[in-house]
Amino acid sequence: MSFDEKVLEIPQTLPMLPVRDIVVFPYMIIPLFVGREASIRSVEEALAKNRLIFLASQKDINEENPSPESIYTVGTVAMIMRMRKLSDGRVKILIQGVAKARVKNYVKTAPSFEVACEKIDESQFQVPPSDSEALIRTAKEHIERVIALGRPLSPDILLVLDDVTDPGRVADLVASNLGVKVQDAQKVLETSDPKERLKIVNELLAAEIEVMQMQAKIRNNAKDEMSKTQREYFLREQMKAIKNELGEQDSKSEEMEELREKIINAGMPPQVETEALKQMARLERMHPDASEATMVRTYLDWMVDLPWSKKTDDVLDLRKAKEILDDDHYDLQKAKDRVLEFLAVRKLKQSIKGPILCFAGPPGVGKTSLGRSIAKSMGREYFRIALGGVKDEAEIRGHRRTYVGAMPGKIIQALRQSKTNNPVIVLDEVDKLGSDFRGDPSAAMLEVLDPEQNATFRDNYLNVDFDLSNVLFIATANVLENIPPALRDRMEIINIPGYTENDKLLITKKHLINRQIEANGITNENIAFTDEGIRYLIGGYTREAGLRNLEREVGSICRKVAKLVVMNESKFVEVNATTVPELLGPPRFLRDDKLPDSQVGIIQGLAWTQAGGEVLHVEALKMKGKGGLMLTGQLGDVMKESAHAAMSYTKAHMEELGIPADFFEKYDIHVHLPAGAIPKDGPSAGITLTTALVSLMTDTPVRHDIAMTGEVTLQGRVLPVGGIREKCLAALNQGITNVIIPFANAKDLSDIPKQFKDKMNFILAENLDEVFAVAFDKNAKGVKKTPGGKKDGKKPKAPAAAA
Structure with missing residues (x-):
């Protein structure tokens, strides 16, 4: 059923239906759902009269109760062809556009709209046949492109367009099927000149084609990427399945993620973390079986394990520290005072660089064990680095990663094992460092043992700065003259002299005897040392500044007593000047007595x-x-x-x-x-x-x-x-x-x-x-001359007074 607009008479007033998100064109057949009460009343009024209704679009689709000002003035007169009420109270109508019309004025606005309108006449516009044909052909080509690019338009539209020769009708037909925005569709509807109207439609079609081409390009790119990703995923899943069958679980990605997390949580300085993540990215790109991948992985393990920000809190109780030092070592007052001074300053000022101490003295006086006691008294970790015989500079600074089996130097290794960045590190036998064609390790120690430089110590293996300024370095040496002057200058020398006989007696009674009794499985009920026996042991069997040989001799006596106890030959032995030679044999050292006479x-x-x-x-x-x-x-x-x-x-x-x-x-x-x-x-x-x-x-x-x-x-x-x-x-x-x-x-x-x-x-x-x-003894017998007498009779200079 259709109507001819030339025959159809439009009444002077018509009920009006505001539509939200669509523009209705003449000859357009479309279903509409009507839900607003005023709109339903307008439909009922139209059906009661001649089924004609005026359709105009709202300017704002979200407005629930539009006013005349918010409704476009140009709309379409339509015929209601069918109407059905729905269960939810709404009305569904099928309408067909009849003619364009313009609102002259609103007859009423409540309870429903009724308007006086006039039909828009397009007969006065004449379009040359050539222009008309060109515009229509362009429109058809554009429609074909739109359909080809995947726009869901009805294919019948091309058949309909073949039969239409009026440019205005073609414009309305295309605009109604294209589904453009309300503002653009309204612009087409309001343009009276058929030629201009079709031009606008062609522009809209061209813009639509451009958008669709871009969409197609994006879609194709995404599809290619998706295909590549899907292919890789499929291959990876196949590899995983094969490895699972072979018992080789692929856990590389999990490992990498775990390693990345460790790097982020290691507390590295920003520059160091950047370098570590850079090496991490290199590792992810490498094949797991590549030799370089193993090297990079080892490097990252070292970086993660180092204590970049982990430190122990110093025990700043000076009395407790003094007790620990006094319990562990007799005398050595200068060294103990220096440590207590450091703790006192540390208590008053938080940011203090660790001092570089050097304990110099003969073997066996307790230099190395004093370092352990210092760490214990301060509540720090302890680590000892033996430098005796080290001839390679790389032992201190580390090897470069280009070498096979490269490792960091002893300093970085010590920090990794101590797990804190402020341990007490004892550099044992610093005077025994050697040098050869591989470099001079004592020169490499210059940076380590300088509080001004070691805050940015750079190990060749790590190739990033590590702060050593929190470490308390304690060097030990027997002969200071063997240490290069530049290295000696960087250290605070504390001389530890050898023990006197009286010192050795006290240390033996306090420390050595108990230690050796326990080490050899006997008790105080089996053995007792007298002062006389200890002095005889010190004088006749040892000749040293330290205590190592003395402790060995005490241990030897304890072992001999243990043997007597086990063989039931004796249950108790008193060690005195008589029993020492019986246990150890005759004295090894006989001191020269002082001269009996002049x-x-x-x-x-x-x-x-x-x-x-x-x-x-x-x-x-x-x-x-x-x-x-x-x-x-x-x-x-x-x-x-x-x-x-x-x-x-x-x-x-x-x-x-x-x-x-x-x-x-x-x-x-x-x-x-x-x-x-x-x-x-x-x-x-x-x-x-x-x-x-x-x-x-x-x-x-x-x-x-x-x-x-x-x-x-x-x-x-x-x-x-x-x-x-x-x-x-x-x-x-x-x-x-x-x-x-x-x-x-x-x-x-x-x-x-x-x-x-x-x-x-x-x-x-x-x-x-x-x-x-x-x-000279002037009173001795046989004196012939007394030196010092001068010809002029002057006496020699008198001796200086006794101290």
């Missing part, structure tokens, strides 16, 4: 060894010859030079010293230091050798109750030497209480414990005249 050319000198102080007997002998000098006793170059300097001094001062003028023409001199198997060197025997030569040349005995040490110059000046504490205590152990030392060494007497210092008489000498005035 003799010519024999004098007691003092020497320092790593085992402590020693008293050496210097012997000088003359024989027929022509002024030659022979030196024996395995003397070093420096000591030989001291002997030659002494010889030159005596030759230059023959007259003042009372040496016969023809002495060097008649006699050769032989100087010998006993214990010839032991190497001896150093300048500190200078005054001893000079005194021995003068005694020999003048036949003047030297006091047997005196010992001396000091370097001599050709002018006769006495220069300071080292090891005064050990030398003086060695003299006291042999019963020698009078000691001549250089005047410049007066400051070193403060290191000697007061109970020993009070028993001794120290003579401080600045020149040889003062030495000779004290050393």
